[in-house]
Amino acid sequence: MTQVTRPTWVEGAAGSLFDIDNLPYGVFTHDDEPPRVGVRIGDQVVDLAPVAASEMLEIAHVFEEPSLNPLLALGRPAWSAIRTWLTALLTDETERDLVGPSLVPLAEVAMRMPFEVADYVDFYCSLDHASNVGRIFRPDDEPLKPNWRHLPAGYHGRAGTVVVSGTGVRRPSGQSKAPGAAGPGYGPSSRLDMEAELGFVVGAPSELGSRVGVDAFADHVFGVTLLNDWSARDIQAWEYVPLGPFLGKSFATSVAGWVTPLDALAAAHVDLPGQDPEPLDYLRVGPGAGFDIDLEVVLNGETVSRPPYASMYWSPAQMLAHLTVNGASLRTGDLFGSGTISGPAPEQRGSLLELSWGGTEPFTVAGQERTFLQDGDTVTLRATAPGTGGGRIGLGEVTGTVLPG
Amino acid sequence: MTQVTRPTWVEGAAGSLFDIDNLPYGVFTHDDEPPRVGVRIGDQVVDLAPVAASEMLEIAHVFEEPSLNPLLALGRPAWSAIRTWLTALLTDETERDLVGPSLVPLAEVAMRMPFEVADYVDFYCSLDHASNVGRIFRPDDEPLKPNWRHLPAGYHGRAGTVVVSGTGVRRPSGQSKAPGAAGPGYGPSSRLDMEAELGFVVGAPSELGSRVGVDAFADHVFGVTLLNDWSARDIQAWEYVPLGPFLGKSFATSVAGWVTPLDALAAAHVDLPGQDPEPLDYLRVGPGAGFDIDLEVVLNGETVSRPPYASMYWSPAQMLAHLTVNGASLRTGDLFGSGTISGPAPEQRGSLLELSWGGTEPFTVAGQERTFLQDGDTVTLRATAPGTGGGRIGLGEVTGTVLPG
Structure with a gap:
């Protein structure tokens, strides 16, 4: 996939993560x-x-x-x-x-903020993440719901609270119910978390009543951004049955200031890890449907996880085909997230919920034991991928600091 | 609440449902x-x-x-x-x-379409509807989830597929799993439904990180519209765990062409039916938090239900306070739906799912036995409320015809 392109004359760019084959x-x-x-x-x-x-x-x-x-x-x-x-x-x-x-x-x-978000959908495409969350939230149940291997599960999030990298994130308040408590209480979230994701940015719209097949992905999707799906786990755990995540997520979602065009990821295509059972026709994809993008979760300057996007079960083309299979239209500015990216290894988990196993297994950052986010914590996501020039390209980072509630 | 206003000089308006005290x-x-x-x-x-x-x-x-x-x-x-x-x-x-x-x-x-929808949230505020759906979808379980009486449950819907009254609604296709089948199949929904709701239209925005208390409802909400939350029950039943409704709803939501200002509903305030247990402080409302609005569900010209909005458990001011309690901001054009309005009596149920009890108890329309929607069916929602002039005002109707998938 290496393309022969002359070097750029811009000083300092050649050989960097933002060389001529990137151009976000x-x-x-x-x-x-x-x-x-x-x-x-x-x-x-x-x-x-x-x-x-x-x-x-x-x-x-x-x-x-x-x-x-x-x-x-x-x-x-x-x-x-x-x-x-x-x-x-x-x-x-x-x-x-x-x-x-x-x-x-x-x-x-x-x-x-690089684009006006039309509709924001968040998927749930990592087998490892979905399995971990299932084990943590529903320890007595099968970790994966019966539908998980048949469709890329997703839900609509709040478009109006998608913010650009660097925006402070105020700790949300809300209802939660402590284990064993008689009823819910109100207060600032005590289990504030982050989720390392990719966000896909839709450019070309589609008509209401039509479908966008897996092969039309690149006709509609302009590019990719890093996305931090901030999550208040205590609020989420109390509210999410039966209508799904709502206030546990809607206070803020951060995206990078830079959108990487799909063209810049032409050398990053990899096969999916494998889908069993084979999905229904409208979700079938060929080789190279995945992306080999390596993420890094940095908490207060220290790398705490390295989630590999290549490990994702469902591909972005499948997400888009599923999103539109019922005839739902796309608008310019639609954003859809991959869901938390977690690889199979503990050090590849893309959320603190998983890294601390529901808060029961603290991990160490800068010599301190940590579970969920504290006020003043700064979370930064970074990522690189193979570029078409033979080296690597960088995705624009997304960072945010937790403000007191 | 009767206000002394001179009669209008517009011919035919005085004494109609769209008299001088309405003005949508x-x-x-x-x-x-x-x-x-x-x-x-x-x-x-x-x-x-x-x-x-x-x-x-x-x-x-x-x-x-x-x-x-x-x-x-x-x-x-x-x-x-x-x-x-x-x-x-x-x-x-x-x-x-x-x-x-x-x-x-x-x-x-x-x-x-009267307004550009920013974010669309749908709530689930009818005790009778939530209880009915719980009994139909989860017959072996408690009908209400433990959180239901503590918060107005809600989720984000698709803003880009909110359409104006009169727009045809294409029957959606998607995945569903027949009872007893080994796996899911793909095809047009065979359990297409409607839901009679009110939609509340936000005018004045709020800042990210701030909250809109129950007392600030009228500062932010401009008015009300009838809303039909079309629902594909077979798609919804298969997909909704654990992330909530998604493709079973996102193909279309219809709103009336007219938005009734809150001012026109000044005489329609009624007390809520009663909340037990008493909600947390941020959700407490005084007398008159409800609205006495009578809906009518018309299928192919025949009235099949008369849902009373006055029976709703959670008030719109509570929905808005809950929606923003985590600091989520409001934008001009935000739309939030009440959820299906069902009263306690069978003839007050606001969805065909309930009217046909999950398809098991067909009802008669124009001499035909009916459960879910057939191609060519037209659903119209109408509503009236006490006006400030002493008579009744009408909400603009919302209608839509089912097109084949």
């Missing part, structure tokens, strides 16, 4: 200028609006917007054409005079 | 003109944009929009001021020359 998109502000679309290369942001305007690109206006949505709405052929144009600009030395003045150091910009 | 808002199109905001009086629509412009209202621009959202965003003081202004216009004979040319017969307009 985000929305940035610089000084007091209005937010607009940028592409990251190395430690620089290309301010696309002036470059596209000076080249008189027909779609230049999409880069002047405070969200990626107009770009997302253009669809796959336009996304590919823009990527080809950008690659040429950033590798052709003769374009340096044109583009150079529009490079802004990453350290000087603030990243905004 | 919607978005309409007439001929080939762009969609804009109108108010219904009698069988006429007041085209508000030209009237407000000629009166040089500062907020006239909100009526030129293709959705109510800019009006919703203005907040309670502006909503009240506009209602006062409209009431004067439509009762003062001397305004007839100004307003008359902007009256459009209802029969000549098409109603559009």
